[in-house]
Amino acid sequence: MDVPFIAVAVFVAVLILLPLYRVLAGPTLFDRVIAAGLIGTKGAVLLAILGFVYGRIDMFIDLALVYAVLNFIGTIATGKYLEKRRGGKL
Amino acid sequence: MTILAAILVFCGLFFLTVSSVGIIRLPDFYTRTHAVGKSETLGAMLVIGGLAIYNGLELSTVKLLLMLLFIALVNPTATHVIARAAIRSALQPWVKGGRKESVESAEDRIVEEAVSEIDDSGKKA
Numbered sequence: 047m048d049v050p051f052i053a054v055a056v057f058v059a060v061l062i063l064l065p066l067y068r069v070l071a072g073p074t075l076f077d078r079v080i081a082a083g084l085i086g087t088k089g090a091v092l093l094a095i096l097g098f099v100y101g102r103i104d105m106f107i108d109l110a111l112v113y114a115v116l117n118f119i120g121t122i123a124t125g126k127y128l129e130k131r132r133g134g135k136l
Numbered sequence: 137m138t139i140l141a142a143i144l145v146f147c148g149l150f151f152l153t154v155s156s157v158g159i160i161r162l163p164d165f166y167t168r169t170h171a172v173g174k175s176e177t178l179g180a181m182l183v184i185g186g187l188a189i190y191n192g193l194e195l196s197t198v199k200l201l202l203m204l205l206f207i208a209l210v211n212p213t214a215t216h217v218i219a220r221a222a223i224r225s226a227l228q229p230w231v232k233g234g235r236k237e238s239v240e241s242a243e244d245r246i247v248e249e250a251v252s253e254i255d256d257s258g259k260k261a
Contacts, residue, residue: 050142054145054149057149058149058152061152061153061156062156064156064157064159064160065156065159065160067160068159068160068168074165074222074227076165076218076219076221076222076227077165077168079218080159080165080168080169080172080215080218081159081168081172083172083211083214083215083218084155084156084159084171084172084176087176087180087207087211088152088156088176088180090180090203090207091152091179091180091183091184094183094184094187094200094203095183095187097196098187098190098191103187103191103196103200104194104195104196107196107199107200107203108199110203111199111202111203111206114203114206114207114210115206118206118210118211118213118214121214121217121218122213122214122217124218125214125217125218125220125221126217126221128218128221128222128225129220129221129224129225
């Protein structure tokens, strides 16, 4: 349990709260999707930092990698889905 | 090595802060893609790179570098896909002081101007 890593982890966790406002209040659907992607990337970084907080980076780095991949797949799938309904209501 | 890692991590935290503030403060979707596509990618890469330097030579370091490479490739790609979906479903970009004409009429006007210029140069020759 290193104190600097705990401080960095808390800071990133606070930063995750800011895009959450855009997810809740975003004027269009695309704003929500892109803010959710931002939360996902920051979450993957937070997981990597948490690995150093608990001293078990060999376990947490796998979780962070999978989280980044799933975040990417979710964003791409949403983008392809939204592309099909042209001229639809946003 | 620890000092270098700390410098990288704190630079990365700065860029993560910039992206978080940017997605709240910027005026419309197309400007917000800058916060997600550039600041967030650089910030995440710097933090992960700092952690990899701190970790030293291990298998976990290879995985951290793999994650760095993955974020560098994937984050701008995902942003681009969403931006393309937005522009194909005719989301209008924000303009300062309100929109005067639609995108279609602006395109028509630009094409007409280009055609008239070509006609003028043809008459001169």
